[in-house]
Structure formats: C-alpha cells, structure tokens
Amino acid sequence: MSVVETRPDDAPPARRPAAADWFTSADHKRVGVAMLWTSLAFAAVTAVAAVALGIESVGKGIDFLDGGRDLQYQTLLLSSVFYLFLLPAFLGLAVYLVPLQIGARRSAFPRLHQFAYWLYLGGGVVVVASYLTSGGPYGAQALLGPPAAAQGGQASALWILGMGAVVLALVVTAAGIVATVTTLRAPGMTLDRAPVFTWSAFVGSIVLALSLPVFGAGLLLHGVNLASGGDLWTSNAMQNVWQHTLSIWMRPEILALLVFTAGAVSEVVTGFGRKRLLAYVPALGLIGAIGALTFVVWASEKVRPDAPLAPTQTVQAVLVFAPLGLLLLMWLGTLASGRPRPSAALVLAAGAVVMLAVGLAGGVSGLIVDVTGGTAWAQGHGEVLYVAVPVFALSAAAFYWAPKIWGRFLNEPLGYLQFLALIGGFLLSTVPAYTGLRDAKRYAVDFTGDELTFARLAAAGTILVVVGLVLFAVNLVGAAMGRGKVAAADAWEDGATLEWLAPSPPPPWNFTDDQIPPIRSEQPVADLRTTEVSA
Amino acid sequence: MASTAVATRPAAPPPAAKAGAGTRTLPAVAPQVQKWGPITMATAVVVAAETLLFATLTAAWLMSRSAAGTGWIPKDTDIDLYRGSTIALTMLLTALMSQWAVSAARRDDGANTIVATAFATLLGAAATVLAWFTMVSVHFGVGSSLYTMLWYALLGTFVAVAALTVAAQAVTIAWGLAGHYSDTDHQPMTAVAVQWWLLTLVFAVYWLAIWVLQ
Numbered sequence: 001m002s003v004v005e006t007r008p009d010d011a012p013p014a015r016r017p018a019a020a021d022w023f024t025s026a027d028h029k030r031v032g033v034a035m036l037w038t039s040l041a042f043a044a045v046t047a048v049a050a051v052a053l054g055i056e057s058v059g060k061g062i063d064f065l066d067g068g069r070d071l072q073y074q075t076l077l078l079s080s081v082f083y084l085f086l087l088p089a090f091l092g093l094a095v096y097l098v099p100l101q102i103g104a105r106r107s108a109f110p111r112l113h114q115f116a117y118w119l120y121l122g123g124g125v126v127v128v129a130s131y132l133t134s135g136g137p138y139g140a141q142a143l144l145g146p147p148a149a150a151q152g153g154q155a156s157a158l159w160i161l162g163m164g165a166v167v168l169a170l171v172v173t174a175a176g177i178v179a180t181v182t183t184l185r186a187p188g189m190t191l192d193r194a195p196v197f198t199w200s201a202f203v204g205s206i207v208l209a210l211s212l213p214v215f216g217a218g219l220l221l222h223g224v225n226l227a228s229g230g231d232l233w234t235s236n237a238m239q240n241v242w243q244h245t246l247s248i249w250m251r252p253e254i255l256a257l258l259v260f261t262a263g264a265v266s267e268v269v270t271g272f273g274r275k276r277l278l279a280y281v282p283a284l285g286l287i288g289a290i291g292a293l294t295f296v297v298w299a300s301e302k303v304r305p306d307a308p309l310a311p312t313q314t315v316q317a318v319l320v321f322a323p324l325g326l327l328l329l330m331w332l333g334t335l336a337s338g339r340p341r342p343s344a345a346l347v348l349a350a351g352a353v354v355m356l357a358v359g360l361a362g363g364v365s366g367l368i369v370d371v372t373g374g375t376a377w378a379q380g381h382g383e384v385l386y387v388a389v390p391v392f393a394l395s396a397a398a399f400y401w402a403p404k405i406w407g408r409f410l411n412e413p414l415g416y417l418q419f420l421a422l423i424g425g426f427l428l429s430t431v432p433a434y435t436g437l438r439d440a441k442r443y444a445v446d447f448t449g450d451e452l453t454f455a456r457l458a459a460a461g462t463i464l465v466v467v468g469l470v471l472f473a474v475n476l477v478g479a480a481m482g483r484g485k486v487a488a489a490d491a492w493e494d495g496a497t498l499e500w501l502a503p504s505p506p507p508p509w510n511f512t513d514d515q516i517p518p519i520r521s522e523q524p525v526a527d528l529r530t531t532e533v534s535a
Numbered sequence: 536m537a538s539t540a541v542a543t544r545p546a547a548p549p550p551a552a553k554a555g556a557g558t559r560t561l562p563a564v565a566p567q568v569q570k571w572g573p574i575t576m577a578t579a580v581v582v583a584a585e586t587l588l589f590a591t592l593t594a595a596w597l598m599s600r601s602a603a604g605t606g607w608i609p610k611d612t613d614i615d616l617y618r619g620s621t622i623a624l625t626m627l628l629t630a631l632m633s634q635w636a637v638s639a640a641r642r643d644d645g646a647n648t649i650v651a652t653a654f655a656t657l658l659g660a661a662a663t664v665l666a667w668f669t670m671v672s673v674h675f676g677v678g679s680s681l682y683t684m685l686w687y688a689l690l691g692t693f694v695a696v697a698a699l700t701v702a703a704q705a706v707t708i709a710w711g712l713a714g715h716y717s718d719t720d721h722q723p724m725t726a727v728a729v730q731w732w733l734l735t736l737v738f739a740v741y742w743l744a745i746w747v748l749q
Contacts, residue, residue, distance in 0.1 A: 228678025237602035
C-alpha cells in the first residue's frame with residue numbers, strides 16, 4: 001500500500017453552530033472553545049481588579065479601596081487570574097486540541113467535559129458574585145494570609161462554594177484529558193511520539209488532578225470553619241495546614257501553568273522555526289520533570305509571610321526551573337538550526353521566553369540580596385513567572401491554532417501590537433518589584449516617596465497589559481465572526497501533527513475513517529509530505 | 536452499548552518495507568497495546584485525586600492532634616470503638632463483594648455478577664448510613680473545638696463520597712440487568728470496585744487515627 005498525501009482541503013466547511021448547539025453539544029471542540037471564551041470573560045474580571053488596585057496605588061488622594069477592600073480585590077485578582085482565567089484557558093485549549101492531535105474522532109468522555117464546563121462556568125460566576133454580596137468576602141483573605149477569624153459570612157461561603165465547583169470542574173476536565181491521551185491515540189502513536197502540546201496537557205492534567213484536591217480540602221476546612229464560627233486556623237499546626245492547602249503562591253497547580261507553557265511554546269517554535277524540536281524525547285522528559293518537580297513546593301517550610309526565604313524554597317525554585325531552562329536552550333537551538341518564519345505567534349512565544357529569562361534573573365538576584373516572602377519582591381516574582389509567562393504562551397498558542405479553531409487567521413499587525421503592549425506592560429509592572437519596591441510590603445497599595453514613583457510605573461504597566469489583552473480579545477472575536485484570511489486544513493503549510501490533516505475548522509468527528517496515516521514519528525503529517533513509503 | 540475494556544482500533548499496519556531511493560526510511564509503526572479502557576483510566580485519576588483529598592484531611596487531623604497534646608478531645612466525648620470497627624469491617628465486606636462482582640463479570644457469569652453487585656450496594660449503603668449516624672450522634676457542636684470541626688470535615692467528606700459510590704454501584708446493577716457485562720466489558724464494575732477499595736483504605740486510616748489513637 002502506498003501512503004500518499006491526501007490533504008482534505010476540499011472537505012466541506014463545518015456548519016456554523018447555532019446558539020443552542022453551544023448549550024447542548026458535547027463535541028470536544030465546542031466545549032474547548034466555550035472554555036476559552038469563558039476564561040477570557042473571567043480575564044476581564046481579573047483586569048478590573050488589577051486596574052482598580054493600580055489606580056489605588058498611584059496616590060494623589062485616591063483612596064477608594066479602604067477598610068480592607070484592597071485585600072478583597074487582591075484575592076479576587078489572584079483567584080480569578082489562576083483558577084478562572086489561565087488554568088481553564090489552557091485546559092480548554094487542551095480539550096479542543098488533544099483529540100485532534102492524537103487522531104481521535106472524539107474525546108474519551110464528551111459528556112463529562114460538557115458537565116465540567118458548566119460546573120466551571122457556574123462556579124466562576126458564583127465566585128465573582130460573592131464579591132457583589134455584602135461588599136465582598138473577607139473570608140477569601142485566606143489566600144493572602146491566615147485569617148484571624150472567619151469573616152465575611154454569606155459572601156465567603158459563596159466564594160468557597162464557587163471555588164469548590166471550579167476545582168471539581170478542573171479535576172474532572174483533567175481526568176478526561178488523561179483518559180483521552182492514554183486510550184484514544186491513533187495506531188502507532190506511542191507516548192513518545194505524541195505531539196508535545198498533547199504531552200504537556202497530559203502531564204499538566206496529572207499535576208492538576210493530584211494538587212487541586214489538596215486545595216479543595218483546604219476550601220472544605222475553611223468552609224467548616226466559617227459555618228461553625230470557629231477559629232480553625234489560629235494554632236501553629238493549622239497554620240501549617242493552611243499554608244499547604246490554601247496559600248496560592250505555594251501550589252503545584254500554579255506551577256503547572258509552566259508545563260502547559262512549555263508545550264505551547266515548543267509547538268510554536270517548531271511550527272514557525274520549520275524544524276523538528278531538537279532532542280524530541282528528552283524534551284518530553286524535561287516537561288515531565290517540570291510536572292514532577294511542581295510538587296516540591298510542598299516541601300517549603302515558610303510559615304510566616306515576613307520570614308526570609310528559606311533554603312528549601314531556593315532549592316525547590318532551582319529544581320523546578322532547571323528543566324525549563326534546558327528546554328529554553330532547546331527552543332533557541334531549534335530556531336537557530338531551522339528557517340524561522342516571522343509571525344506574531346513566534347514573537348509572542350519569544351515574549352514568554354523573555355519573561356522567563358527576567359524571572360530566572362530575578363530569582364538569581366534573590367539569592368544575592370536578602371529578600372523576604374512578605375515583600376513586593378516575592379509578589380512581583382510570582383507575577384513574572386506564573387502570570388506573564390503563561391499569558392504570552394497562551395497568546396502564542398492562540399495565534400498558532402486560531403486558523404484551525406475558527407478557520408480564519410488572526411490579524412498579524414494586531415498581534416505585534418499586542419506583543420508590544422504586553423511586553424512593555426509586564427516589564428513596567430513587575431521590574432519595579434525587583435528594584436524600587438523590593439522591600440515594600442506585599443499587597444500594599446499605599447506608597448510614599450521613591451516607592452510611589454515605582455508604584456506609578458507599575459500601575460501604568462498594568463494598564464498596558466490590559467490594553468494588550470483587549471487587543472487579543474478583539475482579534476479573537478474578529479476571527480470567530482468570520483473576519484480575516486480563510487485558512488486551509490494545513491493552515492501554516494508546515495503542519496507536522498495530525499490536527500493539520502483535518503479541515504479548518506474541523507467537522508464533527510474530526511476525521512474520516514481512513515484519514516489517519518500510520519504513525520511512525522512525532523510528525524506524521526510532515527512525514528506524509530516528505531516521504532513515500534511502501535508498507 | 537457499553538464501552539469495551541479493550542482497544543477497538545484496527546490493528547496497526549505492518550512495519551514499513553525498505554524505502555526506495557530518495558525517500559526517508561521511517562521507523563516501524565508501534566503495535567497498539569492498550570491494556571486499560573477510558574473508564575478505568577479516568578477512575579485511576581479520580582481515585583488518585585480522592586487519595587490526595589483524604590490524605591490532606593487526615594494530615595490536618597494528625598498535625599492538630601500532635602500539636603494539641605492533652606485536651607485534644609472535648610470533655611464528655613464518647614466515640615464508641617465498636618461503631619468505628621463496624622464501619623471499617625462493613626467497608627471491607629463491601630469492597631470484597633464488589634470485587635466478587637468484577638470477578639463474576641470477567642467469567643461472564645451474569646447471575647453472580649448481579650448478586651454480588653446487589654450485596655455490594657446494600658453493604659455500602661449500610662456502612663454509609665452508619666458513618667452518617669456516627670458523625671451526627673456525638674452530641675457536640677461543629678464549632679465547639681478544633682477536634683469537632685475536623686471530626687465533621689473528615690467524616691462528612693467520607694459520607695459524601697461513599698454515598699456517591701453507592702449510587703454508582705446501584706447504576707451498575709441496572710447495567711448488569713440490561714446485560715451489558717461480559718468477560719471483556721466490565722470497566723464500570725471495576726471502576727466502582729477500585730473506588731470501594733479506596734474508601735475501605737481511607738476508613739481504615741480514619742479508624743486508626745480517630746478511634747484507636749484518638
């Protein structure tokens with residue numbers, strides 16, 4: 001039998017879904033896109049909280065977040081940016097792409113993914129609504145520091161309920177992704193031949209499934225505490241429990257964002273570098289290592305937020321970022337040996353690399369100068385690594401796969417503008433934390449003297465980041481509404497993985513029965529183009 | 536039709552023959568080996584997630600207990616060892632019945648599958664109800680002490696998960712009566728059995744921590 005290229009470019013385009021389809025369809029593509037849009041909507045909530053805190057910090061008599069409301073906004077910002085925006089966005093992308101990348105016609109549990117989406121949407125709305133109840137929950141302050149007492153009443157109960165639903169939704173989604181990857185791969189696609197994004201989604205999902213329940217247990221304990229009016233978190237022992245269950249910067253699932261980032265950036269680098277990833281299997285091993293090492297954060301000993309960073313924290317930071325640093329070298333090597341094609345996706349991926357380098361340099365600076373966990377340094381460092389880097393990676397991934405998802409290319413000039421806004425914004429908003437605000441108190445919004453100047457720079461940076469995200473959203477909406485150049489099945493003409501065999505956007509059931517070729521490497525579509533093999 | 540426990544994909548094509556001049560030789564297509572079906576895999580992930588949930592709650596209990604020293608248990612608290620032991624043994628019996636159901640399904644023995652599943656459902660329900668009764672019949676308020684808060688958190692979570700498992704086991708009876716199980720088609724049965732084994736292990740740890748070590 002001869003295996004020849006049979007691109008299905010002439011396949012009829014997928015029918016534009018009716019509004020009702022979005023509520024009833026269990027097609028993994030619909031669910032994935034719904035998760036992406038919903039996560040972007042929650043990103044708007046994040047943006048509102050970030051801008052409000054930025055405005056509050058510029059001084060000039062502006063003081064509308066008084067009486068502890070700044071902490072509420074900080075809590076809203078942290079819980080929405082990670083649990084409502086970034087993690088669901090990457091999982092949504094995975095729900096959409098993984099079955100396509102492994103040559104499956106559906107996900108392993110279509111209805112389960114649909115259930116998880118509605119749970120996420122409902123839970124997220126309840127979390128946001130909790131801030132509209134009784135002026136917002138103080139109880140959510142648990143994420144920022146052990147609360148002296150359960151405060152906030154109904155609003156906090158709502159927040160716990162909503163976050164619990166979101167956590168359950170993310171675990172269920174992760175379980176579905178793991179089952180899909182392990183059982184529905186095309187014949188011949190061993191795990192070491194799986195596309196790198198699929199592999200990262202697999203590893204990231206395992207990390208989420210093992211770490212989110214611990215957060216869930218913390219929420220449960222916090223809920224019991226709130227319901228009983230007790231003082232659960234006051235003892236030293238329970239403050240340790242609080243740290244390992246609810247402290248948001250000390251969680252493996254937040255570090256798991258770097259796993260998804262590694263997969264997305266690797267795909268963009270190979271796609272636009274027009275070169276196979278150097279040392280493919282070791283690269284998969286490095287992504288697996290990042291996933292395994294995320295759990296080292298639980299070995300951290302820091303209890304008091306104002307304590308100096310403990311040696312164990314330094315060790316865990318090095319352990320987690322060492323494989324990521326090696327992967328970064330692989331990306332650079334791949335680009336250097338390939339024929340890179342300039343594009344907004346590649347530039348945005350470069351943005352992730354730049355912010356990663358800033359974060360690594362900042363981490364090294366933390367080893368040289370004395371820094372403590374309770375300062376703006378720690379807060380800014382976290383924002384560089386766990387917000388800026390994933391946001392760039394998500395944007396790059398969206399540019400790369402938008403032609404597949406919506407059948408239209410995103411607007412490239414708008415993408416370059418987005419890059420400029422994001423890179424300028426993130427550098428302005430986070431570099432002050434390494435310099436002028438290094439010793440400022442974490443989550444502070446009132447500054448004086450030199451610190452005020454740096455705080456204003458950071459606020460301007462925050463607004464620039466929001467501008468970048470708005471440009472991103474406008475671009476995506478345009479593609480979804482049918483604007484932009486029409487994309488063929490192999491939109492970038494160098495597609496290497498199976499999703500580029502399916503029409504853009506893919507029809508229900510993704511592929512025809514005989515469309516998937518035997519898988520003999522990690523780039524089966526590229527093999528079809530370059531090889532004719534008799535079997 | 537119920538899902539199958541084995542791979543349903545067509546067999547992989549044979550390895551590539553030697554390629555002609557000017558072509559790149561690719562490695563052979565790897566044979567498709569799928570030992571577990573999607574339900575089994577998803578169950579493995581969910582069971583791992585539950586393990587972390589219960590482990591966290593148990594760790595909170597043990598850490599608080601060791602830090603509290605004397606006065607950890609509120610005065611006049613009377614938690615009967617026999618009740619905890621009864622729940623633990625009933626859980627063990629439930630897991631064994633559920634495993635019997637899996638074994639019968641593997642042998643394509645419909646009658647034994649249904650009987651074993653029914654026993655597992657009834658025993659699981661009994662253990663769940665007894666755990667609920669034990670939780671609420673201690674006569675102390677939720678917020679009266681650290682001990683009581685953790686008591687309700689640990690047992691409440693256990694009761695909730697056990698109740699869901701009983702419901703899942705009941706569904707497997709319906710599927711069994713509908714004739715869905717065979718020697719190659721018993722994933723849901725296996726999934727529920729794994730879940731019962733996890734809950735049995737969890738309650739054994741609870742029994743040791745709460746009733747024996749106190």
